[in-house]
Amino acid sequence: MKNITTVLEYHDRTKHRPTRYAASLGYMDWATQPNPFRRYEGAELIPLKLSTITPPYHLLFGGDLPAAPLCLESVSQLLRYALGLAAWKSHSGSRWALRCNASSGNLQPSECYILTPALAGISQTPALSHYAPRENALEILHHFDTPLDIEENTVLIALSSIFWREAWKYGERCWRYCQLDAGHAYQAIKISAAVLGWKCDILSVDSKEIGRLCGLDQIHRFDPHEQESPDLLLRLSLSPAETSDIDLPALPQLDSRANILSPSHHNWPILEVIDAATQGVYPLTQSLTQSRITPPPSKSAGEIILKRRSAQMMDSTSITEEQFRRLLNASLFCSETSDVHFVLFVHRVEGLAKGLYTYVRNAADLESLKVAMDITFEWRDYSEGLYLLREGDYRGAAQMISCNQEIAKDAAFSFGMLCNFSGSLENHGAIGYKNLYHQCGAIGQMLYLEATSLGLSATGIGCFLDDEFHALLGLQDLKYQSLYHFTIGRAIVDARITTEEGY
Numbered sequence: 001m002k003n004i005t006t007v008l009e010y011h012d013r014t015k016h017r018p019t020r021y022a023a024s025l026g027y028m029d030w031a032t033q034p035n036p037f038r039r040y041e042g043a044e045l046i047p048l049k050l051s052t053i054t055p056p057y058h059l060l061f062g063g064d065l066p067a068a069p070l071c072l073e074s075v076s077q078l079l080r081y082a083l084g085l086a087a088w089k090s091h092s093g094s095r096w097a098l099r100c101n102a103s104s105g106n107l108q109p110s111e112c113y114i115l116t117p118a119l120a121g122i123s124q125t126p127a128l129s130h131y132a133p134r135e136n137a138l139e140i141l142h143h144f145d146t147p148l149d150i151e152e153n154t155v156l157i158a159l160s161s162i163f164w165r166e167a168w169k170y171g172e173r174c175w176r177y178c179q180l181d182a183g184h185a186y187q188a189i190k191i192s193a194a195v196l197g198w199k200c201d202i203l204s205v206d207s208k209e210i211g212r213l214c215g216l217d218q219i220h221r222f223d224p225h226e227q228e229s230p231d232l233l234l235r236l237s238l239s240p241a242e243t244s245d246i247d248l249p250a251l252p253q254l255d256s257r258a259n260i261l262s263p264s265h266h267n268w269p270i271l272e273v274i275d276a277a278t279q280g281v282y283p284l285t286q287s288l289t290q291s292r293i294t295p296p297p298s299k300s301a302g303e304i305i306l307k308r309r310s311a312q313m314m315d316s317t318s319i320t321e322e323q324f325r326r327l328l329n330a331s332l333f334c335s336e337t338s339d340v341h342f343v344l345f346v347h348r349v350e351g352l353a354k355g356l357y358t359y360v361r362n363a364a365d366l367e368s369l370k371v372a373m374d375i376t377f378e379w380r381d382y383s384e385g386l387y388l389l390r391e392g393d394y395r396g397a398a399q400m401i402s403c404n405q406e407i408a409k410d411a412a413f414s415f416g417m418l419c420n421f422s423g424s425l426e427n428h429g430a431i432g433y434k435n436l437y438h439q440c441g442a443i444g445q446m447l448y449l450e451a452t453s454l455g456l457s458a459t460g461i462g463c464f465l466d467d468e469f470h471a472l473l474g475l476q477d478l479k480y481q482s483l484y485h486f487t488i489g490r491a492i493v494d495a496r497i498t499t500e501e502g503y
């Protein structure tokens with residue numbers, strides 16, 4: 001109960017309100033800007049291979065791509081197209097890297113560890129490595145002497161978050177962004193696994209277990225302000241996994257030390273409190289019953305992954321209803337995200353009246369959504385889970401709710417991810433809060449890619465006025481809460497920014 005109270009307090013305290021944003025420094029302290037690249041001093045560096053041949057994007061969703069063999073080349077491709085650099089950008093003397101996974105403020109809190117069996121080119125015995133995206137290389141943290149008790153043709157990937165990277169800019173609300181980013185990173189890995197014809201499932205969310213496995217609990221190896229909080233342990237396998245019981249290997253004390261990311265730090269004590277309150281486990285089930293429709297032929301998956309970019313400006317043109325429906329439908333590929341529905345501000349979709357719509361992704365919630373929302377909403381059925389709530393021009397409301405960001409009004413549509421908040425807390429306890437962000441982030445990464453495949457662009461919106469949105473929907477309590485916003489349309493590309501390839 002105490003942990004639930006902590007979640008409710010944190011959630012309320014980190015809401016952005018028209019009169020005050022969640023607590024943060026309020027300015028950019030450039031002297032302490034965190035390094036986005038973690039490295040381990042003393043770790044052996046194994047360069048990964050760069051391959052450019054990937055199957056067409058639409059084939060990732062049929063489930064019948066042949067599985068690539070597990071080898072140095074496939075592990076290289078997996079990591080590069082999941083979390084590797086997608087581009088270098090430069091403007092006015094600044095140069096920055098962008099990655100395949102979207103990240104709030106491009107601050108990149110997510111780190112990735114991989115447990116591989118003996119693989120030629122990596123290690124003659126099973127090994128634990130850290131992925132170094134700038135070098136596109138593995139840093140070997142430990143060679144195990146004995147075989148691992150995991151199925152054949154399987155690798156394990158752990159994700160963790162360095163809160164400090166996001167706290168530097170976003171202060172107390174940053175824990176939310178780190179969890180959304182973890183969801184993006186998870187989905188980026190799942191998609192990259194699908195490119196190889198591999199399966200990806202969540203094996204554990206138990207922070208203690210993941211921390212032990214990757215040496216993140218050996219806290220003397222990290223600056224105290226730059227510790228990593230374990231997020232998810234994923235299993236990637238060439239064929240569907242048969243068991244969820246894996247005996248994870250024990251790690252000795254490691255020698256390598258994590259690099260220092262900032263010369264000094266600002267402290268946000270609430271982050272430790274919310275992190276401690278949201279530990280534990282939740283059931284790891286594929287919960288959506290409908291699956292996505294296989295999209296029509298498209299470009300190569302690799303090209304779409306590398307071209308995915310957040311729009312900074314949108315051009316106010318329309319999209320077709322077919323594109324709109326495909327985007328909604330694509331979210332069903334995230335089959336473990338049944339607690340998330342969309343409430344959409346439709347501005348410019350040919351064939352659809354402008355207005356406020358809802359996309360009910362899990363029909364089990366339909367009646368309770370109707371009860372929770374404004375009783376004067378129409379709920380006009382547009383089939384496949386889409387309902388018109390009220391016709392009207394919501395461009396101003398969308399912009400206002402998205403912290404006045406114009407992309408929310410200039411896009412073809414923008415939306416909030418409305419989550420079954422109290423249901424998740426009741427079912428899973430406080431960790432349900434964390435899980436909802438992972439669900440939203442995963443959907444976000446999927447929709448970015450789908451938009452790119454359609455020649456459109458998207459932008460995740462972490463900055464939104466929580467209760468202004470809830471009030472617009474007539475929500476009176478915490479049954480449903482919006483945890484992530486998103487916008488999709490046609491980007492205006494800023495020609496002043498130059499682009500180079502990631503590698």
Ligand SMILES: Cc1cc2nc3c(=O)[nH]c(=O)nc-3n(C[C@H](O)[C@H](O)[C@H](O)COP(=O)(O)O)c2cc1C
Pocket residue numbers: 098099100101102103104105106177180181184308309310311312405459460461462463
């Ligand atoms: C959780 C999350 C929240 C974000 N919030 C915003 C936002 O409020 N406004 C915005 O313009 N971009 C936002 N972005 C987009 C990021 O700034 C963008 O992903 C980052 O700069 C990297 O660029 P890329 O997506 O082109 O790789 C968000 C992204 C994520 C993943």
